[in-house]
Each structure stands twice: as structure tokens, then as C-alpha cells.
Amino acid sequence: MALIIEGVPFELDTTTRNTAIFIFENLEGQLEYALDCSFKAHTFHGDHLAPSLCINPIKTTLSHKEALTGARFSIANINESQQREDTFYFYEHEPLENYTLTILKIDQDIAHIKCSGTAIIDGFTKPYTTGKFDIDCLVPVITKASDWQKWGL
Helix, strand or coil, rough: CCEEEEEEEEEEEECCCCEEEEECCCCCCCEEEEEEECCCCCEEEEEEEEEEEEEEEEEEECCHHHHHHCCEEEECCCHHHHHCCCCECCCCEEEEEEEEEEEEECCCEEEEEEEEEEEECCEEEEEEEEEEEEEEEEEEEEEHHHHHHHHCC
């Protein structure tokens, strides 16, 4: 389980606090969640890169983390990604053209997530270059700072 972009696999890096689904209660007593995924360095287009994905908080009307199983969120264009400040990092942090994030299952302290879409790989080129990506991985569930101890982080 990992990231695959343009047929190139990247292994999830679970040795850092930069990989987790963060679930917290907002002021209205409803859950919000955010996702960070960091991947181990690998050769991509001739460069040694360690990509990362950052999806900022998503509001829900739910009140229990287990109810997030099956939750789906998507953006349809770069403007939505820029407004939310969601980014994918290859050479620098860039907005995504589109994505769909699905929480397949939450089992106590671990979540199975899938995310697929189109990322901007190189925003320095004119026009910028994109690539289709698929992420299928298990990530730690973090609801409070002390949860990191369960993962030795």
C-alpha cells in the first residue's frame, strides 16, 4: 500500500509525525478531519524525490470517529484546492487539480484511506505538468497529542 503516480510507487513513511489522519471536534461539537501523508524518497523523472500530501480540515456533521468510515470528500478544480490550501509536494508545494479522498475504515487507532486524483508535479514548467495519482494506505489516527506515543513518535 502506497502512492503510485504515473506508474511509479512510493512507500508510505510512517516514521514521522507527517503521516496521519487527524480527527478533532470543532466548536459546534462536530468532527473535522485532515490528512497528511509523507512518502519515502524514490527516483521519479530522474530525480530523487520524497513527495507528500496535505489535505486540510474537512468539516462533517458526525460526532464519533467510527462514523467517518465511508466518508468521502472531493475537490473538482485547482481553485477549490487553492482556497482550501490542499497541496501535493514534489519539487515544491502545489495545489491539486482534483482529488477524491475516501476513508474506507477506521479501526481504533488506524485508518485505511484511499485518495486519487491529479497532482501538479512540476509547477515551474510552462504549462505546468500533472500526473494521475492513487494512494491506498493505512495511517495512524491522531485525536490528541498523546496518541503519537502509541506509534513511538
